[in-house]
Amino acid sequence: MSHRADRTLDVRSLARVEGEGAMHVRVRGDTVEDVRLDIYEPPRFFEALLRGRRHTEPPDITARICGICPVAYQMSACAAIEDACGVTVDPAVADLRRLLYCGEWIESHTLHIYLLHAPDFLGYPSALDMAKDRRDLVERGLAMKKAGNEILELLGGRAIHPINIRVGGFYRTPSRPELAPLRGKLRIALDQALDTVRWVAGFDFPDFHHDHELLALVSPGRYAIESGSIATTAGLTFAAQQFEDHIVEEQVPHSTALHARLAGSGRYAVGPAARYTLNRQWLSPLALEAADAAGLGADCRNPYRSIVVRAVETVYALDEAIRLIDRYEPPARPFVEVPPREAVGYGATEAPRGILFHRYGLDADGLITSARIVPPTSQNQASIEDDLRRYVASRLDLDDEHLTWQCEQAIRNYDPCISCSTHFLDLTVERR
Amino acid sequence: MNPHHAGPRVVIGVGNDYRRDDGLGPLVVAALAGRQADDPRLSGVDLRVSDGEPTRLIDLWTGTDLAIVIDAVLDDNHHAGHRHELALDALDRLADDHSAGSHAISLGSTVALGQALGRLPRRLIVLAVSGTEFGFGQGLTPPVAAAVPAVIERACELVAEP
Numbered sequence: 001m002s003h004r005a006d007r008t009l010d011v012r013s014l015a016r017v018e019g020e021g022a023m024h025v026r027v028r029g030d031t032v033e034d035v036r037l038d039i040y041e042p043p044r045f046f047e048a049l050l051r052g053r054r055h056t057e058p059p060d061i062t063a064r065i066c067g068i069c070p071v072a073y074q075m076s077a078c079a080a081i082e083d084a085c086g087v088t089v090d091p092a093v094a095d096l097r098r099l100l101y102c103g104e105w106i107e108s109h110t111l112h113i114y115l116l117h118a119p120d121f122l123g124y125p126s127a128l129d130m131a132k133d134r135r136d137l138v139e140r141g142l143a144m145k146k147a148g149n150e151i152l153e154l155l156g157g158r159a160i161h162p163i164n165i166r167v168g169g170f171y172r173t174p175s176r177p178e179l180a181p182l183r184g185k186l187r188i189a190l191d192q193a194l195d196t197v198r199w200v201a202g203f204d205f206p207d208f209h210h211d212h213e214l215l216a217l218v219s220p221g222r223y224a225i226e227s228g229s230i231a232t233t234a235g236l237t238f239a240a241q242q243f244e245d246h247i248v249e250e251q252v253p254h255s256t257a258l259h260a261r262l263a264g265s266g267r268y269a270v271g272p273a274a275r276y277t278l279n280r281q282w283l284s285p286l287a288l289e290a291a292d293a294a295g296l297g298a299d300c301r302n303p304y305r306s307i308v309v310r311a312v313e314t315v316y317a318l319d320e321a322i323r324l325i326d327r328y329e330p331p332a333r334p335f336v337e338v339p340p341r342e343a344v345g346y347g348a349t350e351a352p353r354g355i356l357f358h359r360y361g362l363d364a365d366g367l368i369t370s371a372r373i374v375p376p377t378s379q380n381q382a383s384i385e386d387d388l389r390r391y392v393a394s395r396l397d398l399d400d401e402h403l404t405w406q407c408e409q410a411i412r413n414y415d416p417c418i419s420c421s422t423h424f425l426d427l428t429v430e431r432r
Numbered sequence: 433m434n435p436h437h438a439g440p441r442v443v444i445g446v447g448n449d450y451r452r453d454d455g456l457g458p459l460v461v462a463a464l465a466g467r468q469a470d471d472p473r474l475s476g477v478d479l480r481v482s483d484g485e486p487t488r489l490i491d492l493w494t495g496t497d498l499a500i501v502i503d504a505v506l507d508d509n510h511h512a513g514h515r516h517e518l519a520l521d522a523l524d525r526l527a528d529d530h531s532a533g534s535h536a537i538s539l540g541s542t543v544a545l546g547q548a549l550g551r552l553p554r555r556l557i558v559l560a561v562s563g564t565e566f567g568f569g570q571g572l573t574p575p576v577a578a579a580v581p582a583v584i585e586r587a588c589e590l591v592a593e594p
Contacts, residue, residue: 045568046450064450067483111487128541131548138549142487149491161481 025388025407030396035389037381037411047371055081055340055366056167058358062373063161068111071104071152072351073358074165075226076373079240080358081167084345087338092331093169094226096155099324100162101225101349102317103151106144106189108352109272109310109317112415113196114141117307120409121203137199140192144314147189150182151321169335176328183325190318194290197311201294205304208391212267212383214274214299217350223282223316224275226349231278232268233299240348243357247374260379267382270354271414272309273300284323287316303387303413310415340366351376353415377416384414439497439554441591442478444489446503446539453563453576456504456583457481463584473592486542490551499553500587503539504576507562513575515582516560520552557590559583 026034046065050058058077063070075097082089089097114137115127124130131138154174156162164171218237219228230246231237238246248263262268276291277299283291291312300309342364348357354376361370391410395403443464445457458481468474478496482489484503493499507514520543539558546552561579563572572580 049450064448067448067485111485115487126541128545128548131545135549138545142490142549145487146491149488161483 023388023407023411025392027392027396032389032393032396035385035392037385037388047373050360050368050371053368055085055338055360055362055368058360058368058371059165059167060161060163062358063165065373065375067161068108069104069351069353069356070161071101071156071165072349072356073373074162075101075349076347076351076356076358077360078165078167079227079347079349080345080360081347081362082338082345083240083347084343084360084362085338085341086343087168087336089169089336090331090333092329093173093335095324095328096170096173096331098226099151099321099328100155100165102321102324103148103155105225105317105352106148106314106321107152108148108415109314110141110145110148110196112352113200113307113310113314114138114145116415117310117412118200118203120412121200121307140195144189144192144196147185147318150185154178154182166335168338169331169333171334173330173334175330179325179328183322186318186322186325190286190315190322193311193315193318194286197290197294197308197315200307200311203307205302206391207302208304208387209301210269210303210383210387210390211301212269212386213262213265214277215262215268215270215355215379216274216278217348217355218278219282221282223279223284223287223320224350225320228348228350230348230355232262233274233277234265236262240346240357243346243348243374244359244372247357247379249374259381260374261382267386268379269383269414270376270379271306272313272352272354273303273306274354275350276300276309276312283312283316284319286319287312290315303410306413306415340364344370353377354379377414380414380416384411384416387413440478440495441476441498441500442480442492442496442553443500443502443587443591444492445479445481446484446489446501447481448483450568450570452565452567452569453504453561453572454566455570455572456561456563456576456580457502459572460502460580460583460587463580464587467584471588473588477591484539484542486545489539489542490546490549493546493553493556494551496553498555498557498591500590501539501556501558502583502587503558503560504563504566505560506566510562511575512562512564512573513579514562515579515586516558516562517586518558518560520556559586559590 024036046062059074062073062077065073119127119130152162157164214233217224217228218231229237229239246263247260249260252259294308296308340362344361346359348355356376357374359372360368363369388407388410445461447454447457449455449458461479461481464474465479480492561576563576565573
């Protein structure tokens with residue numbers, strides 16, 4: 001253990017986040033002087049790539065931004081293009097999209113809970129070490145994840161970069177007999193998800209709370225996933241079309257990326273905890289019961305307990321997927337035509353990690369003239385930095401190794417999908 | 433199915449074709465798919481693409497007799513375009529620092545995880561090519577592109593081995 005007054009720690013890469021980026025913490029004496037999350041390369045490449053493409057192409061192209069949440073990119077892209085073209089999809093197609101999205105939530109949340117986050121709470125340096133000791137737990141996680149995977153494969157055509165999704169709907173929709181076998185698998189996974197809630201609720205959580213404004217979609221009557229208006233815990237409500245009026249992106253000196261802030265307010269957080277806080281009353285009875293039993297209250301402001309929210313949302317996604325399958329009637333047509341027009345369209349959906357915003361400008365021939373994508377991780381940057389600043393300040397007595405590990409945990413609370421928003425993540429703790 | 437081969441075989445192209453050299457795996461698998469109808473060595477071979485997410489990779493190769501993984505790697509010790517062929521017992525050479533692209537867990541760690549879970553193929557062979565560019569963009573760098581025909585041919589040879 002070392003407490004020299006002047007020292008620097010370098011961690012080559014931050015493990016167990018999706019992708020890589022950089023985090024720098026500078027401490028002088030007992031003061032945390034600087035905390036920086038460096039984002040090198042937001043999806044500006046894809047925004048540039050989309051310009052000049054046809055209005056039918058964004059779902060396929062943007063799905064490549066992230067292997068973990070391709071459906072989120074496809075759904076936000078479809079919503080924005082359909083908004084521009086003034087098209088509404090059939091209700092049965094909207095239900096299938098919601099079912100597809102449930103599959104992605106199940107996959108993404110289970111991956112994060114079991115392979116990326118749980119090892120932190122159980123004292124394992126990695127999922128591999130956890131698997132050596134607790135193969136049963138990892139197997140349970142993989143089985144749940146596979147259930148979500150099967151939804152994606154059935155509806156999306158394949159699990160990564162689904163190819164069956166198009167603007168206006170699907171290329172092909174399944175029959176009832178094709179969907180039916182999924183139900184039994186999802187029912188088994190639902191029991192495993194309930195066990196998961198009980199398991200993670202028993203973890204030891206640091207006594208740490210934040211006061212970030214929380215922002216999520218709300219869709220009165222049901223838990224928001226693929227549609228809704230945007231709401232904040234301060235009582236603000238606005239449509240996706242007004243996203244850029246309320247969310248401003250600022251250049252900060254230490255990063256080439258823009259930091260998102262609420263206009264007239266400041267930092268905010270998106271993701272499972274925000275969704276839960278703003279949508280709790282619309283959880284299914286089973287998911288609500290699980291949340292209550294896990295000790296989640298009316299809101300969730302301890303970022304470490306986000307793992308419990310993810311587990312509850314996994315229960316919800318499985319419960320909702322079963323409900324959608326039970327009531328499924330194949331749509332009369334798999335898609336509606338989306339004739340182009342000169343317009344600007346906006347779309348926002350709830351990616352597993354939080355709101356994903358897309359905006360496209362189209363010309364009369366349907367060629368894309370402008371594109372803007374705001375992923376959830378870049379919206380959470382300021383909140384992650386604030387958490388880290390306060391968390392580190394109260395734990396300066398820790399040695400560098402433990403402090404670094406706890407910094408990594410604080411970052412993983414947000415399940416940052418940095419492949420969406422950056423390239424490499426190095427962690428530096430510098431003490432002076 | 434290849435008459436000389438008993439069990440399921442899969443070729444998995446790992447990578448992202450919007451991340452320059454990381455697009456090697458998907459490109460090779462697309463080329464194999466294009467010749468599958470005409471090349472009897474590829475008959476019955478499952479051709480898949482993966483972003484490298486470990487549990488999906490494990491799912492893809494679980495229960496197979498032979499899995500061939502095609503990937504681009506960061507490698508300071510060899511020139512760009514250098515081809516590697518690693519069998520299961522040599523995969524510890526795929527250290528974390530050699531993983532490329534945006535994979536959260538390296539291929540080497542994925543193999544170790546599969547081992548801990550008892551979910552490895554009977555034979556696992558990695559055909560890798562040393563790359564240099566893994567940022568956003570399309571198209572392989574010339575040295576990596578030049579290695580593609582040899583990787584395709586080697587994959588065909590391996591799946592045809594009894």
